[in-house]
Amino acid sequence: MMEQLKNKNVVLCVTGGIAVYKAVELLRLLQKQGAKVRVIMTRAAMEFVTPLTFQALSGEPVFTDLFNDNTVDASIRHIRWAEDADLVVVAPATANIIGKMAHGIADDALSTFLLAVRSRIVICPAMNTAMYESRAVQRNIDILENDGCLLIEPGVGDMACGTSGAGRFPAPADIVDRILTLMTPKDLKGRCVLVSAGPTREAIDPVRFISNHSSGKMGYAIARAAERRGAMVTLVSGPVDIEPPLHVKLVKVQSADQMKEAFLDAMGDADIAVKVAAVADYRVKNQAEHKIKKTEEQLVLELEKNPDILKCAGQKKRSDQVLVGFAAETQDLKENAVKKLEAKNLDMIVGNLVGGGKGFGTDDNTVTFFFKDGRVESLESMDKDQVAHILLDRILSLHSKGQ
Numbered sequence: 001m002m003e004q005l006k007n008k009n010v011v012l013c014v015t016g017g018i019a020v021y022k023a024v025e026l027l028r029l030l031q032k033q034g035a036k037v038r039v040i041m042t043r044a045a046m047e048f049v050t051p052l053t054f055q056a057l058s059g060e061p062v063f064t065d066l067f068n069d070n071t072v073d074a075s076i077r078h079i080r081w082a083e084d085a086d087l088v089v090v091a092p093a094t095a096n097i098i099g100k101m102a103h104g105i106a107d108d109a110l111s112t113f114l115l116a117v118r119s120r121i122v123i124c125p126a127m128n129t130a131m132y133e134s135r136a137v138q139r140n141i142d143i144l145e146n147d148g149c150l151l152i153e154p155g156v157g158d159m160a161c162g163t164s165g166a167g168r169f170p171a172p173a174d175i176v177d178r179i180l181t182l183m184t185p186k187d188l189k190g191r192c193v194l195v196s197a198g199p200t201r202e203a204i205d206p207v208r209f210i211s212n213h214s215s216g217k218m219g220y221a222i223a224r225a226a227e228r229r230g231a232m233v234t235l236v237s238g239p240v241d242i243e244p245p246l247h248v249k250l251v252k253v254q255s256a257d258q259m260k261e262a263f264l265d266a267m268g269d270a271d272i273a274v275k276v277a278a279v280a281d282y283r284v285k286n287q288a289e290h291k292i293k294k295t296e297e298q299l300v301l302e303l304e305k306n307p308d309i310l311k312c313a314g315q316k317k318r319s320d321q322v323l324v325g326f327a328a329e330t331q332d333l334k335e336n337a338v339k340k341l342e343a344k345n346l347d348m349i350v351g352n353l354v355g356g357g358k359g360f361g362t363d364d365n366t367v368t369f370f371f372k373d374g375r376v377e378s379l380e381s382m383d384k385d386q387v388a389h390i391l392l393d394r395i396l397s398l399h400s401k402g403q
């Protein structure tokens with residue numbers, strides 16, 4: 001897994017809301033991204049979960065009290081931790097801490113630390129809907145956003161207090177996603193990126209279809225990476241079992257025909273188009289209107305060719321656009337990839353060997369980039385998120401050069 005917060009010092013500030021227990025998962029997810037996480041808790045937070053849980057997981061005493069502190073750098077811990085921090089996350093953030101931060105109040109370890117912080121601060125409010133929608137909290141949130149804090153909007157849904165509305169603690173994975181976005185340079189800002197992903201399904205009858213093993217992971221990783229780098233992303237996706245990245249325009253399709261329409265439609269606005277989808281080459285010629293019964297000993301399906309989406313995209317491509325394809329092959333990768341690059345008027349093709357447990361469905365990928373000018377670059381096996389970022393680096397340099 002790509003550790004996008006490797007060697008980063010993150011301070012997790014936990015205040016006294018009912019969602020304190022979810023901060024434990026957030027801590028684990030931040031650590032999974034390679035961050036070194038320190039924890040500060042308010043007195044109210046410790047009413048919900050003891051500091052021992054956070055201490056055991058973070059490997060360092062939790063900072064809870066400005067004055068009764070037995071650690072080595074006790075007298076200045078609030079300053080030292082603030083100086084060391086690359087990022088501070090207040091989660092869950094109570095109405096109380098939001099008010100205190102907005103007005104510069106420093107009356108305990110956590111609020112005093114926050115005043116000394118110079119790095120980015122991410123705030124995850126979580127509270128009863130009426131509290132969240134109160135004028136005072138909304139006013140204080142505005143102040144904090146104007147002060148440069150990143151607010152992660154709370155979710156809407158059933159609340160612990162029995163009501164329903166805005167104020168739920170966001171999913172820890174979504175908080176980490178927004179943090180990674182915050183920490184990623186926005187080198188694709190202003191660019192529109194179109195990605196297709198996943199398999200297509202070609203109906204045999206109303207209940208059966210022909211498809212392939214594409215999981216959509218590679219295309220989704222590219223869409224996610226592009227969004228984190230500031231691009232406006234359209235993701236045309238066949239049926240997959242994975243969560244779509246946040247803040248991308250998702251267009252769901254089933255068949256190759258639908259994918260062609262959606263992809264070519266979105267291509268007009270795209271600066272960069274990456275076709276990762278594993279589109280079925282053939283579809284059933286005469287789809288049965290009703291479920292086919294098992295009366296015959298043999299059933300012969302006649303297949304006809306699907307439209308070649310990449311070829312159509314290559315014909316439509318303007319000179320200011322970069323078009324990238326993927327070639328999933330089980331043999332003769334280079335020969336097949338280069339042939340496809342030329343035949344379809346691509347700027348670059350990403351070749352990967354699939355089958356035998358490689359490529360489809362896995363988290364890692366081993367790819368080779370083939371460029372229009374003949375350059376070839378082979379990457380070692382790595383996480384699909386990492387492949388996505390390197391691919392976007394190469395695409396960006398092609399786009400900046402006007403190919």
Ligand SMILES: Cc1cc2nc3c(=O)[nH]c(=O)nc-3n(C[C@H](O)[C@H](O)[C@H](O)COP(=O)(O)O)c2cc1C
Binds near residue numbers: 095097
């Ligand atoms: C059971 C219970 C649940 C609470 N949940 C929340 C909450 O989700 N959000 C919130 O802002 N306050 C909540 N509070 C109120 C805070 O704990 C209270 O305002 C406290 O002073 C916050 O202190 P702190 O900001 O220093 O942690 C809750 C209180 C109780 C008793």
